Amino acid sequence: MSSQAPAARMTSVDIRARKGGAPIVALTAYSAPAAAIADPHVDLLLVGDSVGMVVHGYETTVPVSLELMVMHGRAVVRGARRALVVVDLPFGAYEESPAVAFRNAARVLKETGCSAVKLEGGRRLADTVRYLVDRGIPVMGHIGLTPQAINTLGGFRAQGRTEDQWDGLEADAMAISDAGAFAIVLEAIAEPLAARITGAVPVPTIGIGASAACDGQILVMEDMLGMTPRVPKFVRQFGRVGEAIDHAIADYAASVRDRSFPAGEHTYGMRPESKPQQ
Numbered sequence: 001m002s003s004q005a006p007a008a009r010m011t012s013v014d015i016r017a018r019k020g021g022a023p024i025v026a027l028t029a030y031s032a033p034a035a036a037i038a039d040p041h042v043d044l045l046l047v048g049d050s051v052g053m054v055v056h057g058y059e060t061t062v063p064v065s066l067e068l069m070v071m072h073g074r075a076v077v078r079g080a081r082r083a084l085v086v087v088d089l090p091f092g093a094y095e096e097s098p099a100v101a102f103r104n105a106a107r108v109l110k111e112t113g114c115s116a117v118k119l120e121g122g123r124r125l126a127d128t129v130r131y132l133v134d135r136g137i138p139v140m141g142h143i144g145l146t147p148q149a150i151n152t153l154g155g156f157r158a159q160g161r162t163e164d165q166w167d168g169l170e171a172d173a174m175a176i177s178d179a180g181a182f183a184i185v186l187e188a189i190a191e192p193l194a195a196r197i198t199g200a201v202p203v204p205t206i207g208i209g210a211s212a213a214c215d216g217q218i219l220v221m222e223d224m225l226g227m228t229p230r231v232p233k234f235v236r237q238f239g240r241v242g243e244a245i246d247h248a249i250a251d252y253a254a255s256v257r258d259r260s261f262p263a264g265e266h267t268y269g270m271r272p273e274s275k276p277q278q
């Protein structure tokens with residue numbers, strides 16, 4: 001038996017305490033093996049509703065269901081040992097009322113074993129965030145480009161690039177933070193506004209396309225690995241995994257076609273005692 005105690009899992013309180021400290025490293029994950037690979041390197045794993053687009057081929061995150069989030073959430077919690085696992089509440093699971101949000105968020109916590117949920121929206125969701133936090137559910141906020149609102153935003157566009165949008169977005173961040181969110185994702189927000197919001201709120205901001213001014217960063221894992229064909233301007237591809245998969249599959253296909261695979265070492269023979277009689 002190992003004498004080493006398993007590493008303690010990060011909590012929402014640990015993430016909250018990182019405000020202004022060492023940058024928070026966050027990444028999305030949708031499966032147990034991906035979570036297990038990322039876990040030693042990151043502080044937070046988000047089971048993002050981007051899973052609908054990245055894994056299930058939807059055009060937007062709007063069709064994603066609570067059941068889908070629960071299924072992927074469970075897998076990620078099984079794969080991760082140390083990182084805080086946060087699961088997105090999908091579109092339609094929290095907007096109707098704080099009570100509906102509580103019922104769905106409680107289901108996500110119970111059925112996945114995750115430790116927090118994320119929801120999109122600013123001032124209009126502040127009462128809901130407070131309701132959840134008061135009842136024991138840690139909440140991560142998400143403002144700026146909120147993909148679930150694609151139909152009212154009119155497209156995936158960066159926010160806060162004109163000063164007339166600044167006060168509203170800053171008020172959104174303040175409202176969510178005052179309501180008790182432990183961190184706030186800032187998505188596709190112009191750098192000066194991201195810096196202003198980060199300076200104004202007492203909780204960490206986690207940026208995706210919101211500059212180095214944030215307290216941490218998050219990316220969609222498949223985007224940063226180079227597995228998705230088109231990526232937004234704010235993504236740096238840290239790997240070329242898509243290319244590696246393409247080469248490996250082409251090699252496999254060629255090897256099957258020229259019969260060089262499977263070779264002797266991949267093939268079962270008979271046990272010596274049961275060799276057929278000559």
Ligand code: KIV
Binds near residue numbers: 028187
């Ligand atoms: O769904 C998601 O992956 C997200 C991140 C982009 C923050 O919300």
